[in-house]
Amino acid sequence: MTESTLSLVPFKGQVIEAQKDGESVRVALKPVCENLGLDVNGQIQRLKRQPWAVTCVIHATGSDGKTYEMVALDRRTFTMWLATIDTSRVKSQAARDLIVAYQQEAADALDAYFSTGVAVNEHLLKAQHLRRLEQVELLKAVEGLVHPDFLEAKTRIVIAREMGETPELDPKTRPLYVQDYLREKGLGRTGLKRHAGPFGKDLKKLYVKEHGRDPQRADITTGSGQIRKVNAYTEADRPLFDRVWADRFDGSYQLTA
Incomplete structure (x- = not known):
């Protein structure tokens, strides 16, 4: 025994x-x-x-x-x-x-x-492989519609995951999402639900003011598997995120229309 x-x-x-x-x-x-x-x-x-x-x-x-x-x-x-x-x-x-x-x-x-x-689980591995191929095809299809830096970074991430490697990215071209930024600042689920929408609107206004055009759009997959369109920001835009954060939460920067 x-x-x-x-x-x-x-x-x-x-x-x-x-x-x-x-x-x-x-x-x-x-x-x-x-x-x-x-x-x-x-x-x-x-x-x-x-x-x-x-x-x-x-x-x-x-x-x-x-x-x-x-x-x-x-x-x-x-x-x-x-x-x-x-x-x-x-x-x-x-x-x-x-x-x-x-x-x-x-x-x-x-x-x-x-x-x-x-x-x-070999079946799961095959499903993940097919899903990544679909992601690459989707990224190719939106070429010209999405900011090229954002598109390149997303493509590098998908390919690196398929190869089991860490993607090599220029820090400035790494995608930056509003919700991820706010999580970095310590907002929990309730805070995200309350502030993500208004923060995103102010960020878009500031981006248009700085660049004279709307930010380009990109598709992301949510945790529930749904595809949602978001504004395609990168780490190069972090100073704009910081300015909106300061305006909304620190009061040290006033965003004008």
């Missing part, structure tokens, strides 16, 4: 609870059965009838500090057990899809986690 803290391996919005002991990985059976909607006692009895099945009892320390006994499968048995689950007998399509995902990917996720400390 083995006693240690279980590792929680992320998988498909769930977790696989497992331990590593030397070169062996043992997977707690009950949590996986609960994830898949299977009766754990029935699965234990089924495993006892299989000549290839190797089970053991592990003593695991839970998050509450207590020690629990769990039936566990070694890595080979876990893979074989998943492969022998008959999805045609499962009524729910969602449950069938999840079981297939476990059959195809769970063992790889365990290997990745215990060899690198990270379980990589």
Whole structure:
């Protein structure tokens, strides 16, 4: 019997609870059965009838500090057990899809986690890759409509993320957003909701006064995944941000119409 803290391996919005002991990985059976909607006692009895099945009892320390006994499968048995689950007998399509995902990917996720400390979701990586390609195409499409410094900086950021690198940007061309600037100044959610709109209007007025034209526009993706148009400022415009901040919050600069 083995006693240690279980590792929680992320998988498909769930977790696989497992331990590593030397070169062996043992997977707690009950949590996986609960994830898949299977009766754990029935699965234990089924495993006892299989000549290839190797089970053991592990003593695991839970998050509450207590020690629990769990039936566990070694890595080979876990893979074989998943492969022998008959999805045609499962009524729910969602449950069938999840079981297939476990059959195809769970063992790889365990290997990745215990060899690198990270379980990589290949489907998510592909989705991120496609999304970045779409962003590059969008940036190319708005060429001539968006300030070239802002456009170049955004393109460098997208490409660097795709390559897993830190973007090399001229500090003056780095995009600067009103909400980010106000967060730097210590405004929380309530303060942002109250002041971001008026701050942005005053900033636009000052920009027009300094440059004789409206700031160009750019698309940004919000935290909820929506695309919203904003004025395309860069770090080169920070002095204008500072002047508006001083006017609205310090009273040391008076913005004229």
